[in-house]
Amino acid sequence: MHLFYEMTFITTCGQSLDILNSNKSVSTFTMDTYKTIAANKTSHYTFYLPTSAAMHLVGLKDTEALRQTKMIAMEIGHFYQVQDYFLDCFGKPEVTVKLGTNIQDNKSSWLTVVCMRRANDEQNAVKLECYGKTETDKFARVKELYKTLGLPNTYTFFSTTIN
Numbered sequence: 535m536h537l538f539y540e541m542t543f544i545t546t547c548g549q550s551l552d553i554l555n556s557n558k559s560v561s562t563f564t565m566d567t568y569k570t571i572a573a574n575k576t577s578h579y580t581f582y583l584p585t586s587a588a589m590h591l592v593g594l595k596d597t598e599a600l601r602q603t604k605m606i607a608m609e610i611g612h613f614y615q616v617q618d619y620f621l622d623c624f625g626k627p628e629v630t631v632k633l634g635t636n637i638q639d640n641k642s643s644w645l646t647v648v649c650m651r652r653a654n655d656e657q658n659a660v661k662l663e664c665y666g667k668t669e670t671d672k673f674a675r676v677k678e679l680y681k682t683l684g685l686p687n688t689y690t691f692f693s694t695t696i697n
Contacts, residue, residue: 537590541583548574556640560665561658563642563650569612571642576618577611613693619643620689623677637676640666645685652683 552571555563585603594600622636623645636643646665653661660679664672680686 537583537587541579544574545579548572548576548578551575552641555642556666558640560640560642560646560650560661563647565647565651568642568644568647572612572615572644573608576615577608580614581607581611616644616689616692619645620686623680624686624689637665637673638668645680645689648685648688649680649683653679657683 548571551567552575555567555571582604585607586600589600589603619636619641621630622632622634622643625632625634627634646661649661650658657679660675664675664679667673
């Protein structure tokens with residue numbers, strides 16, 4: 535039961551951080567904050583909880599095995615969250631069944647953080663003007679900025695080099 539309580543607490547903290555961060559300027563988003571959100575909001579309950587719960591249920595108490603399981607689960611969760619944000623922006627809704635609102639919702643995503651790192655001053659100005667806005671043309675400008683900065687290629691490289 536302790537594991538389930540802990541995962542509920544961690545997930546709630548991650549979701550709260552995600553919501554709090556979405557009220558900030560995109561210029562304040564960092565990779566560390568994004569990774570913290572992803573780890574707490576997704577990795578723990580989606581990947582670590584099921585595997586560690588199964589290990590506990592079969593009586594496996596090896597702390598090193600649990601530590602390694604957590605490390606692997608956190609990496610899988612990070613990859614999953616990067617993929618989720620990528621598909622939110624570039625996936626086909628009829629395939630992904632996602633509405634694609636992370637840009638409009640001002641989410642601190644992997645795409646956003648990488649974009650802010652790569653963008654020049656003019657591109658950052660576009661990002662500041664358009665990110666977190668609901669108008670279709672502003673969403674399109676952010677998406678085009680991602681393409682200009684080569685983020686789809688970066689994602690492809692990232693997703694094929696995970697080992």
